[in-house]
Amino acid sequence: MIFGISTSAMGTEKNPKKFEEFCIRAKEARFEEIEVILEGPIFHHSCMSNEVIKIIKEQIIGENLKLRFHAPFYSINLASFDIEFRKLAIKEIKNSLQLANKLGAYALIFHPGLCFLPCKLDKHQALKILNRSLSILLKLASEYDILLLIENRGGEFDIITEPKDLITLFKNQNYPSNLRINFDVVQAQLIMPPHEYYNEISDLVFSAHIRDSPRERDDLLPVGSGDVNWHQLIRSFKRKNFLGPFIMEVGNFKNALLSKEIFEKIMKSDD
């Protein structure tokens, strides 16, 4: 099994010193991957300081941990009818790919796009736009040699929410080898029981975000604190021999450790 941890677990204390401590603790806790969310003044690609880059090089790459990035996602809409904002979305992901390539990250997670009310009136056109944007990104990802991981989403304003639509997106791109799914358990739960969602897309899943939440919410709670039926979900993972990477995407380090412990226990049980 491969376990990783997201910088979401740094909580509110996001500064270079805390990041260094976070990386050291992650290594000590035997996480094998660190996922850096490229949002905010510390990690966004446009303002990542030399100090942070040094920490990534020394404490992640230098310590043989694997590095993956999560592209910016707020206001980032690959399916936008608005040309300027669509260009911005592509550029944000392109710059994230460049940074991934420069710093040695092997994968980049991104969200498929948003669907506000004009899109809801003409979703067909929005999906066409999304497909065009995705083609551009796949080409760039291949140039930078980075694996693209699209995340399943379940929010009111997300353009792709159903498993069948996610699969269609892959089909339209001829199932490219550098595109896989990062399965987000809580986002799946917004649509249907997560194990059912997973069963439909399992062949395309590369990794998973592990967190919990009450059914209608999008929280960053530890495993066992929300409504996810972990026994059912892990049974589905095991049936498909899916052993990770499982990235703990919770609100603090303590909850990441707790989640890993519970998750591992259920994985190892005979249930």
Added chain:
Amino acid sequence: MRVGLSSILLYHHTNDQILRILRAYHINHIDVFCDAPYLPTLELSSISRVIKFAQDHNMSIGFKAPSFTDNLVSINPNVRSLSLRRILRLIKIASIVNAKYIVIRAGMIFYSEKMFPNITKENFKKAFSTIMEYAETYRVPILLENYPYVIDLFRNISHFTRLFSDFIESNYIGIAFNVSHLLSMSENFSNVSIELDSKVLQFIRLLYIGCLPSPWDYPKQCPIEHIVSLLEKTLMNVIPEYLVIGSTKTETLELFLANMKARGILT
């Protein structure tokens, strides 16, 4: 009070269909929805049809700035910068075509903005200082619209004086009060009212109504009776310069207008 309609109607109907309603209800203002898909780019040339229609029929115009993904307080510098540049560009266009105002969304506070409240506060201040400087130079009033979502910085208009305390001395700042947005924040439509002190009320220069969520006819609900009733209550306390109805359908627009006429809001 000038009664207007949102330009989104123009894109779904012929001029003749709209003119019939304009004449029947004395509509003399157009609120130009400056966003995709109607305006693929924020350029003067993209708005030319609406501008010509307004000029041909002696109507005033105002602008509603793009607001779906634009975020003036985004922690992402590229999102923030593009959002600001677009508002400044729109102020210049408004000045050229004599638009009476620009309605904008104050900003959205997502997880990242919440994590860095001081930076977000600073970004807000910087963005609005620049916007108000432009607004005064080009003499285009900026109207802040209330939104119903939890992520929105400006949800409750009673917060206006606190949020915009640095700018309220300006003659170029005001509120576009969206009645439908207020209504959609409530579970019980019949119990919503607007109770504000006169310090805030005096800033309201425009009222929006439409299906929920306004102005699009992709409604979750369209309780016209409740919306017009709340509008009526609002008009007891507020004297706006503009009342704008947002809809993509002439039938919906006419239902609003007929209901307003029956209540004596329109003559």
